[in-house]
Amino acid sequence: MVKRADFEKDFVWGVAASAFQTEGAVEADGKGLSIWDEFSRRKGKIYKGHAADISSDFYNQYTRDIALMKSMHINNFRFSISWSRIFPTGTGEVNAKGVDFYDRVIDLCLEMGINPWVTLYHWDLPLALQQKGGWVNRDIVDYFSDYVAFCINHFGDRVKQWMILNEPMVYTGAGYFLGIHAPGKRGVDNFIPAIHHSALSQSKGIRIAQSLRTGLEVGTTFSCSAIHPHTASQKDLNAAKRVDALVNRLFVEPLNGLGYPMQDLPFLRKIEKYMHPGDEIALHAEPDFIGIQNYTREVVKHSYFTPYINSSLVNAKNRVDEVTEMAWEIYPQAMHEMLHQFSKYKFKKLYVTENGAAFPDIVENGKVHDIKRINYLQSNIAEILKAKKEGVNVEGYFVWSFTDNFEWAEGYRPRFGLVHIDYESQKRIIKASGHWYSNFLADL
Helix, strand or coil: CCCHHHCCCCCEEEEECCHHHHCCCCCHHHCCCEHHHHHCCCCCCCHHHCCCCCCCCHHHHHHHHHHHHHHCCCCEEEEECCHHHHCCCCCCCCCHHHHHHHHHHHHHHHHCCCEEEEEEECCCCEHHHHCCCHHHCCCHHHHHHHHHHHHHHHHCCCCCEEEEEECHHHHHHHHHCECCCCCCCECHHHHHHHHHHHHHHHHHHHHHHHHHCCCCEEEEEEEEEEEEECCCCHHHHHHHHHHHHHHHHCCHHHHCCCCCCCCCCHHHHHHHHHCCCCHHHHCCCCCCEEEEEEEEEEEEEECCCCCCCCEEECCHHHCCCCECCCCCECCCHHHHHHHHHHHCCCCCCEEEEECCCCCCCEEECCEEECHHHHHHHHHHHHHHHHHHHCCCCEEEEEEECCECCCCHHHCCCCCCCCEEEECCCCEEEECHHHHHHHHHHHCC
């Protein structure tokens, strides 16, 4: 079994969370509505009509949660700032009470010896900006830049690690193409400009943060999945190549100065309509790190009926005996594969900024048994160690998630947390996996 002592002492270990999924208090103390506040009120969009109005109530329970984190030997906490808690309409006047909340969270983390890692955008766009077009509107680049600058100027004296965007492929694809996430827009004419304006915001945000303060580590995060062909046929091999370009390469390659992967995804040529002079250069930045977020792999096959990519996923339930509550295959080798794939871009360093699994919690006599989660985490950490020994410059690992929370369109059904939340009483119970991680971190 892999041990913490197998890694260098300066390898970073932590947990992750996001504002919308945990904070609740959706309109408290001057906060403006986000696209997820509005989307989760639409009938039929969220599992059983769940909403994040309270969730795990981090806004009111943060002192309790951070103290719990400290007791578990966790000394790095990745969380996000709610844009609409700082700027209720996305721009203009600052909400002082919102700023004060994050000041208190950051200061308490530091007091407890916990290093705050802050994500600036974890999908909760201010609703007022969506009413102006959201990520489809090029003005979003300027609105976002102002927000980044404010946060770096105000919090950057204490927060040294920053992530600009969280998984841009997911929020543009699910939110602006498939319509299954907020803001519920559909079609390639929404998707294409949302891609470009997110990519521009990503690179500009990195440059702004780096220019405003020295001594920061500034990066961004990407979702990724190992993409494997269903058969060895050329059609399936080509299908896998297209899906890999869409899922794993779409945002990292322009950031790396390689441009969009148009050769493998010809429909991306539509993006040229939204390109302004100088955009090719503006897409490129030099982050101090990249966060990769891997949970599983996908197996794909050729499909005549899927527009733009002519590929379809082979359902994991039809391929393997056991899947997670998200219907994802348990395939830890994907972590090893993706670390190697992203290392080829030669970024300064990599962190695994999310990894975890949703399994049913078995609650008995005040204890939560989740052996499957322990096995999942152990096997993924082993794959990270393997990649590291092979020369991949991976320098840290964050479990998703610290507590159970609102899992977007899936509501409260899937539980990813190391800490169980009883949503009725807000009682916290450290799960067996949380105790395991605590003991793992204590093992020096």
